[in-house]
Amino acid sequence: MMLKTFMNQHPQDWDLPHLLFAYREVPQESTGFSPFELLYGRRVRDEWEGKATPDGESVVEYVLIFRERLAELLGLARENLDRAQRKEKVWYDRTARGRAYATGDPVMVLISVRMNKLQAVWEGPFKVVKQLNEVNYVVEPSNMMKPYYARGNVVLAACRQWEEQGDDPLVDLFSGTRAGSYLETIPLSDQLTPAQQAEVREVLHPYQQLFSNQPGCTNLTVHRMQTGSHPPIRCSPFRVTGKTAQDLEREVRDMLALGVIQPSASSWASLVVLVPKKDGSVRFCVDYRKLNAITVSDAYPMPRPDELLDKLGGAWYLTTMDLTKGYWQVPLDADARLKSAFITPLGLYEFLTLPFGLKGAPATFQRLVDQLLRGMESFAVAYIDDICVFSQTWEDHVSQVREVLDRLQGAGLTVKAEKSKVGMAEVSYLGHRVGSGRLKPEPAKVEVIRDWPAPHTKKQVQAFIGMAGYYRRFVPHFSAIATPITELCKKGKPDKVVWTEQCQEAF
16 A cells, blocks of 8 residues: 555656665554564664664674564564454454354355456355354355245235226326327427417327337338458356346346347347446446447448537527437348347347447438438438427428428337427537527536546546537637646556646646
8 A cells, every 4th residue: 555655646756765664664553563673683773773783793692682582573473463353353243243053054155256256146045064163164155154034925916807886096007108198298398379389289199109108110221230251259148146137137028028129049149238327227238349349330420519509509499309219210130130149148139120339320320310301401400319300480390390200200210208399499409508599508517517526547537528528619729728638648648647736727
């Protein structure tokens, strides 16, 4: 710890003799003596303080005195070490509870996770074979245990047909899946008059099937993957237990119900990763890095966000639409299905629709929406699955929204109603607030930048510059101001950045 602290504070100064002297001369808490004193039987300061061995002392006398001194130091060190161990045991055992098991008792065993030896999970039950001492037992395969309690069958719910007269008190769990129910959740602008709101509902009514939480399936394109003559890549599944196994099984079951995946006999297999979200749920991800490394890139250009925002800034009426699970609405061709296969402890599955994380997926989807909105560039833009219709007058806006809805419905796509907004004077789009002749950064994003902690590493500096640089159009002379910070990312600079007053001022 002493060496690490010194190196962090003095990355360019490797003058270690003085540091090593301090390290060897400081007494250890457990033994009460410094390493130098235990090794040589005297303090390193003795020579400075005039207590060094006299020059006239013979070798035999020096060895005898040295042995006596070492024996004395060894006894004292053992006493100090025993005292320190007793102190640490009291501290360690302050929350411990006594546990005793008999031969044949079923127990749960704490076993290290294969992929990460620092993590462990409870598994079992296992049977106690032999007790070695008060705390150690012989079981298979470990002795890190807790009691196993057998659980009986548990009935979560029982339902029967409602036989009495009157209204059914049961909640309709499937009301959200019925056509037309999503239209009521679409936010309308407060600036619209009652007549305009009624006109919007009349426009949206024929498109009830378009607004759904279930992904559609477009008939305009399919996603293809070119991997040349490379042999199939196959990964072995990793072990999952406990809640992780339950989450994985639930995600697979949900995707099977949606028709997004199907069981596979492919010779390709990528690994699955469950990424935890802030709300405690998990995000199902497939690690396609090995597949992406051999996939030919799609050169289709992505639109520039600044050009899209410039179009929207002067509009007085804006409608945004977010496609439901956008990628899952694009089918894969037969060859791409085989290559999209992923392996789990539950079996091998392949995607029927475009999964997240595939190389070329953004280009495929952007090509789709550009084809969908071709001829509408003067009043509709899209960045992947975020579509925005913009107009100067209400009459134009109503007819233009209807045109876009016609195209979406004809393409077999679906729109998520809760994330759509109709007839707004100002909307959030690509991290900006646009509309009514104004273009400004999203206040929430500005707050994040304002509260950003001072970075300590190159990676943290790059993350801050990337975030702040997205709004550089609102900061005159951004490059000049940020120079002291960007200099920290140059090649050859230490990973542990030196944060100067100039950096803090620019920050």
